[in-house]
Amino acid sequence: GAVVSQHPSRVICKSGTSVKIECRSLDFQATTMFWYRQFPKQSLMLMATSNEGSKATYEQGVEKDKFLINHASLTLSTLTVTSAHPEDSSFYICSARGSGIAYEQYFGPGTRLTVT
Amino acid sequence: DAKTTQPPSMDCAEGRAANLPCNHSTISGNEYVYWYRQIHSQGPQYIIHGLKNNETNEMASLIITEDRKSSTLILPHATLRDTAVYYCIVRVAPGTSARQLTFGSGTQLTVLP
Numbered sequence: 001g002a003v004v005s006q007h008p009s010r011v012i013c014k015s016g017t018s019v020k021i022e023c024r025s026l027d028f029q030a031t032t033m034f035w036y037r038q039f040p041k042q043s044l045m046l047m048a049t050s051n052e053g054s055k056a057t058y059e060q061g062v063e064k065d066k067f068l069i070n071h072a073s074l075t076l077s078t079l080t081v082t083s084a085h086p087e088d089s090s091f092y093i094c095s096a097r098g099s100g101i102a103y104e105q106y107f108g109p110g111t112r113l114t115v116t
Numbered sequence: 117d118a119k120t121t122q123p124p125s126m127d128c129a130e131g132r133a134a135n136l137p138c139n140h141s142t143i144s145g146n147e148y149v150y151w152y153r154q155i156h157s158q159g160p161q162y163i164i165h166g167l168k169n170n171e172t173n174e175m176a177s178l179i180i181t182e183d184r185k186s187s188t189l190i191l192p193h194a195t196l197r198d199t200a201v202y203y204c205i206v207r208v209a210p211g212t213s214a215r216q217l218t219f220g221s222g223t224q225l226t227v228l229p
Contacts, residue, residue, distance in 0.1 A: 006159075034216050034217075043203075043219045043220060043221050044160070044219040045219075049216060091157070093159050095216070105217050106162075107159035107160045109158055109159045110159045112157065
């Protein structure tokens with residue numbers, strides 16, 4: 001099946017700094033990528049959807065200036081958490097969807113962000 | 117996409133079959149039933165999906181009622197590694213116009229030794 005990777009798997013950063021999370025589709029071209037966030041003991045919540053070469057569409061309540069998403073190629077999307085605060089500590093999961101047999105949505109392993 | 121209802125938690129003895137129910141009474145004719153699971157601190161993993169016929173793969177079986185208003189995911193011989201949150205999701209067939217997967221609260225399955 002299609003594989004989606006994320007890097008880093010864990011990151012700790014200080015409050016006020018920015019952190020970038022990469023999401024890659026390894027064996028298919030991802031025309032659409034999704035970013036989810038999951039707080040402890042809660043379900044996944046969609047943050048934004050991005051199509052390659054276009055601006056991301058953010059869900060209500062998600063600050064687009066704080067969570068910068070770039071989907072510049074068909075295999076790479078990045079999420080940058082700017083001026084991170086402790087309340088941004090969460091599990092961030094990306095998902096990718098392509099075309100043809102890759103129409104399904106495939107998930108990355110997630111990135112655990114801790115802001116101190 | 118139709119909403120789903122799942123029990124919040126279930127226990128199952130190791131080696132026994134785990135039967136996870138899902139209600140989706142408002143499902144439309146063109147909507148599929150998907151099952152994913154999420155092991156702690158990992159990304160969701162696809163398990164199986166179906167439209168109206170029962171489906172089986174190497175991981176599980178999916179039984180969909182004739183009226184399609186409910187379904188059951190069956191793990192035939194549960195192991196400790198099957199302990200996870202299981203999500204039942206109803207959605208239209210994948211394609212460029214399909215919306216993203218939306219996750220409910222799922223069922224926490226705990227396989228007991």
